[in-house]
Amino acid sequence: MSYLYSDDTIAAISTPPGEGGVGIVRLSGPASLSIAAKVFVSSRAKNISKGSQRVYHGHVLDEEGNPLDEVLLHIMRAPHSYTAEDVVEINGHGGRASLQAILECVLAQGARLAQPGEFTRRAFVNGRIDLTRAEAVMDLIHAKTRAALRMAESASSGRLAGQLQALANLLKECLALAEAAVDFPEEDLPELITPAFFARLEKAKEEMAALVKSTDTGLLLQEGASIAIVGRPNVGKSSIFNLLLRDARAIVSPEPGTTRDQIEETLTLGGIPVRLCDTAGLRKTEHAVESQGIERSRQAARRAALLLFVADASSEAEEEESLLAEEMRQLEVPVVFVLNKIDLPAVAERKIPDIPFAALCHVSAMTGEGMEELEKTLVSLLAGDLEGALDSPALFRSHQKDSMQRALKCVQALLENRDASPEILALELRDALSALGSITGETTSEEVLDIIFGSFCIGK
Numbered sequence: 001m002s003y004l005y006s007d008d009t010i011a012a013i014s015t016p017p018g019e020g021g022v023g024i025v026r027l028s029g030p031a032s033l034s035i036a037a038k039v040f041v042s043s044r045a046k047n048i049s050k051g052s053q054r055v056y057h058g059h060v061l062d063e064e065g066n067p068l069d070e071v072l073l074h075i076m077r078a079p080h081s082y083t084a085e086d087v088v089e090i091n092g093h094g095g096r097a098s099l100q101a102i103l104e105c106v107l108a109q110g111a112r113l114a115q116p117g118e119f120t121r122r123a124f125v126n127g128r129i130d131l132t133r134a135e136a137v138m139d140l141i142h143a144k145t146r147a148a149l150r151m152a153e154s155a156s157s158g159r160l161a162g163q164l165q166a167l168a169n170l171l172k173e174c175l176a177l178a179e180a181a182v183d184f185p186e187e188d189l190p191e192l193i194t195p196a197f198f199a200r201l202e203k204a205k206e207e208m209a210a211l212v213k214s215t216d217t218g219l220l221l222q223e224g225a226s227i228a229i230v231g232r233p234n235v236g237k238s239s240i241f242n243l244l245l246r247d248a249r250a251i252v253s254p255e256p257g258t259t260r261d262q263i264e265e266t267l268t269l270g271g272i273p274v275r276l277c278d279t280a281g282l283r284k285t286e287h288a289v290e291s292q293g294i295e296r297s298r299q300a301a302r303r304a305a306l307l308l309f310v311a312d313a314s315s316e317a318e319e320e321e322s323l324l325a326e327e328m329r330q331l332e333v334p335v336v337f338v339l340n341k342i343d344l345p346a347v348a349e350r351k352i353p354d355i356p357f358a359a360l361c362h363v364s365a366m367t368g369e370g371m372e373e374l375e376k377t378l379v380s381l382l383a384g385d386l387e388g389a390l391d392s393p394a395l396f397r398s399h400q401k402d403s404m405q406r407a408l409k410c411v412q413a414l415l416e417n418r419d420a421s422p423e424i425l426a427l428e429l430r431d432a433l434s435a436l437g438s439i440t441g442e443t444t445s446e447e448v449l450d451i452i453f454g455s456f457c458i459g460k
Ligand SMILES: Nc1nc2c(ncn2[C@@H]2O[C@H](COP(=O)(O)OP(=O)(O)O)[C@@H](O)[C@H]2O)c(=O)[nH]1
Pocket: 231, 232, 233, 234, 235, 236, 237, 238, 239, 240, 251, 252, 253, 254, 255, 256, 257, 258, 259, 281, 340, 341, 342, 343, 344, 363, 364, 365, 366, 367
């Protein structure tokens, strides 16, 4: 399916399925106003097809002229609309039947049902937004936390697009110099490939490297991270799980080996979506069900981005604890050592397994002491300085990261080979620009655009 340029007019229900106070049927394209005029009568009997940037009150009528719904009709004239085309939004009552009936009326008058993401795609094709802003629209809709919303808002408002544009301009200026040097090799041109030329590329390189790094935060906010709670039986894993979740989800019991199947729940920690997994205590057992649970715990630990290794401060470290710690170390993810039950009398000089822990926390799942500190530690291990990261534009898709890495490699190659011929310089710069262009959408193929916009919902 390839995209048809927009001389037709599209329509779709833009509000989610279900019942709501209001619901919107949106039209975009050159015939939006004339189609709307055929199905709508204004209560002041005005002709709306000449209307501009305003809201009309009235009714949508069916083919026989019977009123279908009392509506507000919002007209936005090109280019001052979401798609940069003429847009009409019909705000009706938010019932499925009434919205469907309104949609059928406008389709009967010549509008075509929009494809998924086609409104946003038109905004992109018409040059109102670049691909980063279009993709951020999707994240705005799907954002589950305030932090994810902040990131999506920053990208959709064009901060990232602006930075990418500035980077591309810088590379284009360098390209122009390199091309001039190619075109007039013999002429008495002033020297073009100067230290200043490379200084600009240095600057570009730094910005690009920072953007590559920024993707980690973007992906983390979107995809979240998984944390597994591991440790020996009865140390308080399920109690800590419940506290982090603020819900008595897992069974807590003085009997060792209670949690046999792992339990996974999602929560938000400092704005980061987290899948938290409580696991069966790791120990040697003859019990078939428990040992299955233990095998699953190991699998959960292998999938996790971060491990909470819980131990009991009120009892001696046993050999099993250090064996387990060693096993966790081999997974090569950060391990936080959580010494629980600090409300109980502590064992003097309690041994701590000798592996490099990412952090050490003392808590009591009974009194809640130390839990806030533990949460802060987890957030900072997952996201570093999240506030700082949210203050600057960030990439938020793996394809963006791949392209930025490609562009960065070209610029690095240039900087490492400063004596290269102007032809080679120009070649690398064109490659870098084409990689940047696949982030902004300038050089993105129709097939890839189909995939990106196809994952939007209809009506967006
Ligand atoms: N005093 C005290 N008891 C705790 C603490 N955390 C858990 N417990 C108790 O230790 C026992 C085992 O807890 P549980 O969360 O089921 O441990 P798990 O087997 O590691 O999941 C239960 O009786 C809990 O009430 C704590 O911080 N202080």
